[in-house]
Amino acid sequence: MSNPTAAMLVIGDEILSGRTRDANVQYLAGALTNHGIRLAEVRMVADSQQAIIDAVRVLSDGFDNVFTSGGIGPTHDDITADSMAAAFGRPIGIRDDARAILAARCEATGNELNGARLRMARIPDGATLIENPVSGAPGFTLGNVHVMAGVPAIFQAMVALVLPTLAGGDPVMSQSLRVLRPEGEIATPLAALAADFPQLSIGSYPFQKDGIFGANIVIRGTQAAAIDRAMTRLAALFPEAIA
Amino acid sequence: MSNPTAAMLVIGDEILSGRTRDANVQYLAGALTNHGIRLAEVRMVADSQQAIIDAVRVLSDGFDNVFTSGGIGPTHDDITADSMAAAFGRPIGIRDDARAILAARCEATGNELNGARLRMARIPDGATLIENPVSGAPGFTLGNVHVMAGVPAIFQAMVALVLPTLAGGDPVMSQSLRVLRPEGEIATPLAALAADFPQLSIGSYPFQKDGIFGANIVIRGTQAAAIDRAMTRLAALFPEAIA
Numbered sequence: 001m002s003n004p005t006a007a008m009l010v011i012g013d014e015i016l017s018g019r020t021r022d023a024n025v026q027y028l029a030g031a032l033t034n035h036g037i038r039l040a041e042v043r044m045v046a047d048s049q050q051a052i053i054d055a056v057r058v059l060s061d062g063f064d065n066v067f068t069s070g071g072i073g074p075t076h077d078d079i080t081a082d083s084m085a086a087a088f089g090r091p092i093g094i095r096d097d098a099r100a101i102l103a104a105r106c107e108a109t110g111n112e113l114n115g116a117r118l119r120m121a122r123i124p125d126g127a128t129l130i131e132n133p134v135s136g137a138p139g140f141t142l143g144n145v146h147v148m149a150g151v152p153a154i155f156q157a158m159v160a161l162v163l164p165t166l167a168g169g170d171p172v173m174s175q176s177l178r179v180l181r182p183e184g185e186i187a188t189p190l191a192a193l194a195a196d197f198p199q200l201s202i203g204s205y206p207f208q209k210d211g212i213f214g215a216n217i218v219i220r221g222t223q224a225a226a227i228d229r230a231m232t233r234l235a236a237l238f239p240e241a242i243a
Numbered sequence: 244m245s246n247p248t249a250a251m252l253v254i255g256d257e258i259l260s261g262r263t264r265d266a267n268v269q270y271l272a273g274a275l276t277n278h279g280i281r282l283a284e285v286r287m288v289a290d291s292q293q294a295i296i297d298a299v300r301v302l303s304d305g306f307d308n309v310f311t312s313g314g315i316g317p318t319h320d321d322i323t324a325d326s327m328a329a330a331f332g333r334p335i336g337i338r339d340d341a342r343a344i345l346a347a348r349c350e351a352t353g354n355e356l357n358g359a360r361l362r363m364a365r366i367p368d369g370a371t372l373i374e375n376p377v378s379g380a381p382g383f384t385l386g387n388v389h390v391m392a393g394v395p396a397i398f399q400a401m402v403a404l405v406l407p408t409l410a411g412g413d414p415v416m417s418q419s420l421r422v423l424r425p426e427g428e429i430a431t432p433l434a435a436l437a438a439d440f441p442q443l444s445i446g447s448y449p450f451q452k453d454g455i456f457g458a459n460i461v462i463r464g465t466q467a468a469a470i471d472r473a474m475t476r477l478a479a480l481f482p483e484a485i486a
Contacts, residue, residue, distance in 0.1 A: 014448050016282045018273030019417070019461060025287070030261030039259045041294070044268070044285035047446070051284070074427045075447040076434035116430030135451060151449055174262070184317045187359030191319035203290070204318040205257050206394055208378060218262060
């Protein structure tokens with residue numbers, strides 16, 4: 001598929017310690033798929049400036065778009081903005097437009113625009129702000145890197161604002177069939193089917209539940225007619241399957 | 244912290260397409276934390292041999308242990324074993340010990356040991372098998388890379404078998420405090436606390452629910468007494484907090 005590509009960088013000790021289960025990868029993956037952008041790689045790194053810098057440079061070079069989540073709040077462990085500035089050699093400081101957003105937000109909520117909150121107005125030079133309709137503090141786009149919050153509600157709102165600005169490709173469609181037979185029984189005809197449809201991606205995702213082994217067969221691609229043809233063949237191969 | 248390090252490589256189109264939400268990262272992260280191994284990085288890549296090879300080489304060089312999930316089944320999209328052999332320049336073929344495991348399993352379940360199932364006996368030369376008590380097909384350890392199934396029940400069983408064989412460090416303990424104040428209000432005293440306890444990791448993980456902004460403050464480290472002292476100071480800073 002020649003659709004644009006993307007990578008995601010999840011920043012946060014809480015994911016790597018096992019304390020928190022990431023929710024943003026799946027959300028972004030689905031949104032990108034619908035927009036015709038292929039999520040090609042995800043990396044999760046700790047709250048370490050060097051780890052963030054190394055990862056974002058590689059991903060920015062390797063993919064059309066990069067989305068980061070986490071580390072843009074006001075606390076000492078929020079080091080994403082400064083790490084992005086360092087990664088791309090940009091100066092960083094409190095920017096007037098970001099400060100104005102935070103000031104308006106504080107006025108509306110009766111909070112003080114203190115030094116900690118002003119940290120959230122630190123934006124690398126040349127970046128474009130991403131609005132945060134939930135809690136005010138903006139994200140930003142620097143080059144092809146979109147820097148967003150880790151809190152899922154805010155992350156999702158920012159994705160919704162950024163995606164329409166990005167070139168998409170043909171939406172990737174999928175159909176699936178649930179087969180209650182072990183993968184070892186279906187692998188050979190499935191491989192032949194996959195070979196006959198090189199323009200499609202045919203995946204087999206096994207499961208076992210209550211001692212029953214089965215697989216979800218998922219056919220993905222940008223050509224609806226080809227997916228239909230492949231699904232017809234698939235259903236004929238495994239007539240007992242549950243769609 | 245000087246504990247041993249680990250990285251995880253999640254292999255599978257189903258994660259990157261948004262179809263499936265990964266469950267193995269959080270499980271492994273928690274198990275490693277309890278064993279005193281620090282999960283330092285996670286990568287998720289598609290079912291692409293080159294992507295798998297590139298990632299596993301970098302992670303194997305960079306960390307003490309690498310754990311992979313996914314792609315060891317019998318279907319055409321299961322390319323992990325061959326990718327590992329290619330990454331480390333090892334020959335790969337059907338190995339007698341793995342074949343014997345699969346043959347015994349097929350005998351017990353009344354299944355045929357067909358060509359597809361025999362694919363799961365392809366093991367790189369020099370690897371040590373990892374038992375699969377759920378469905379038979381083994382994983383393997385090659386150098387410092389532990390290659391395991393993606394199905395969570397099997398992944399978890401394999402982690403339980405591999406972990407006791409690995410050198411662990413001091414278990415990382417944590418305590419947390421839930422503070423119902425926005426991060427902007429707590430950031431400054433929290434930064435001072437973090438500066439006073441450089442041997443600990445103090446993280447602030449914001450949330451917003453029903454219009455209320457708060458944060459979970461998590462103090463992590465290997466020294467229980469220091470964690471206790473820091474928690475006492477933390478509780479005094481935010482007496483209204485919910486432990």
